[in-house]
Amino acid sequence: MPDVSFVLPLVLQSALLPFAVALVLLVAGRRRFGAAAPVVAAAAGFLASYFATLHAQWSPLPKVALDWVPLIVVAGAVAALVTENIRHAPARRLARLTVSLAAAALVVWPALQSLGAPKAALATLAIGVLVAAAWTLKAHAAARRPTPPLMLAVVAGGAGLTLMLDSSQSIGQLNGGLASVLAACLAFNVPRVRAAFSPAAAGLAVLMLGVLLANAHLYAGFSLGYVALLVAAVVADPLLSAFRRARPEGSDAAGWATAAVLTAIPVVVTIGLAVKAAQDSGGY
Amino acid sequence: MSISTTRRSISLALAVAGLAFSAASMAAAPAPAGNYKIDAAHSVAYFEVGHLGGVSRFMARFNDISGDLVVDAAPEKSKIKVDVKTDSIDSKHEGLDKHLKSPDFFNAVQFPTMTFTSSAVTLNAAGEGTVAGNLNLHGVTKPVTFRLRHVGSGKGMKGEQRVGYVATATIKRTDFGMGYGVPGAATDEVDLRINIEAIKQ
Numbered sequence: 001m002p003d004v005s006f007v008l009p010l011v012l013q014s015a016l017l018p019f020a021v022a023l024v025l026l027v028a029g030r031r032r033f034g035a036a037a038p039v040v041a042a043a044a045g046f047l048a049s050y051f052a053t054l055h056a057q058w059s060p061l062p063k064v065a066l067d068w069v070p071l072i073v074v075a076g077a078v079a080a081l082v083t084e085n086i087r088h089a090p091a092r093r094l095a096r097l098t099v100s101l102a103a104a105a106l107v108v109w110p111a112l113q114s115l116g117a118p119k120a121a122l123a124t125l126a127i128g129v130l131v132a133a134a135w136t137l138k139a140h141a142a143a144r145r146p147t148p149p150l151m152l153a154v155v156a157g158g159a160g161l162t163l164m165l166d167s168s169q170s171i172g173q174l175n176g177g178l179a180s181v182l183a184a185c186l187a188f189n190v191p192r193v194r195a196a197f198s199p200a201a202a203g204l205a206v207l208m209l210g211v212l213l214a215n216a217h218l219y220a221g222f223s224l225g226y227v228a229l230l231v232a233a234v235v236a237d238p239l240l241s242a243f244r245r246a247r248p249e250g251s252d253a254a255g256w257a258t259a260a261v262l263t264a265i266p267v268v269v270t271i272g273l274a275v276k277a278a279q280d281s282g283g284y
Numbered sequence: 285m286s287i288s289t290t291r292r293s294i295s296l297a298l299a300v301a302g303l304a305f306s307a308a309s310m311a312a313a314p315a316p317a318g319n320y321k322i323d324a325a326h327s328v329a330y331f332e333v334g335h336l337g338g339v340s341r342f343m344a345r346f347n348d349i350s351g352d353l354v355v356d357a358a359p360e361k362s363k364i365k366v367d368v369k370t371d372s373i374d375s376k377h378e379g380l381d382k383h384l385k386s387p388d389f390f391n392a393v394q395f396p397t398m399t400f401t402s403s404a405v406t407l408n409a410a411g412e413g414t415v416a417g418n419l420n421l422h423g424v425t426k427p428v429t430f431r432l433r434h435v436g437s438g439k440g441m442k443g444e445q446r447v448g449y450v451a452t453a454t455i456k457r458t459d460f461g462m463g464y465g466v467p468g469a470a471t472d473e474v475d476l477r478i479n480i481e482a483i484k485q
Binding site for chain 2: 005006054056057059063064065066110111113114115166167168169170171215218219220221277278281282283284
């Protein structure tokens, strides 16, 4: 059995605290913040987890790549709310791409010396375009069905477990914090008392997940294969939904269950590969 | 005591005295003045830290080390600069190397080099002293003083002049912004040891 003194801080920092903060803000802020409540709750819950985990290392004047994360979350929350209120779809997509590219640039910037300018530019572009595309798909999904927080929580949780086994416990813990915040949003996303998981909330969640995975790949050697599997998990739900719109059959519940399974498969495969790699190397 | 036993004792005493004399003369021999370059093949930087808050002493090394020495007849005029590639960390375990290179510890992508630049060197007649200077680690520069030992000097296989030094110090990793898992995963205090062999240019 794992030592409690090791596991307890992890559970507190990455599960209980972000879940509680997000839930309290969803309950208290539902009337005050209206549609912005899930965005505020997600950002605050994640920041609580971040500072509980990395408070001793964080510098308000960013020195390391992870120092940028709280600033990206705050700016990203504001940007997501503004972006999702833009009426014209092309302008909204352009705004998503701009925000995603800006966040990607901040993540890649500290690695400029190691990567070199061409690779850094390519990485920024790839991260920005992927995040913007996933944001668009998830925002679209959030406006139509309640599945995005569950699917994103599964991916973030899986990424967290994989990172804990693979390379970086701190980035793994932050993914765990994001998963817990999304779980709170999911728990509150029920009829009557619900604060709907808005497109802006979905956009912020995708942005946070993208920033964490980019950090993991660039700075902690998190393999591109794992990232590809997790990206596949993120887009499984919207792709299935598009397929079902083309061939409408079966109930919504059956569709959501299928989407959950299709999301879970690449996540489980990612965790399984990380467990095998850890076992093969003898663990430590 | 027989004559043969007495002869053996005298021979042994002479041999021991000879070894002691040669060792003493090697340690006392000052390094010839000049500019030296660190020989990467025969130099290495180690660190040692208490694992799991101090359950054991964990040790790893950096395989890629380079730098320059200026050895002066007056030790206080000597200088040293050492560059260590953080990506070259070697703990004998691939998975652990990956974790040590990650942002939890050395953040090798953002901070690929750890550098020590001396500002003051002392060395006594016995070849022991200190080297003070600035250590740049994890993007933070702090003054650190190493204990310094001149190990020896002599000619290499090609007749080139070589010198050897060992520098040791203890730092706190939190001073350098490496605070993850202190002290649960690894203690704050980290022992550094740099073994240098340098070739005269």
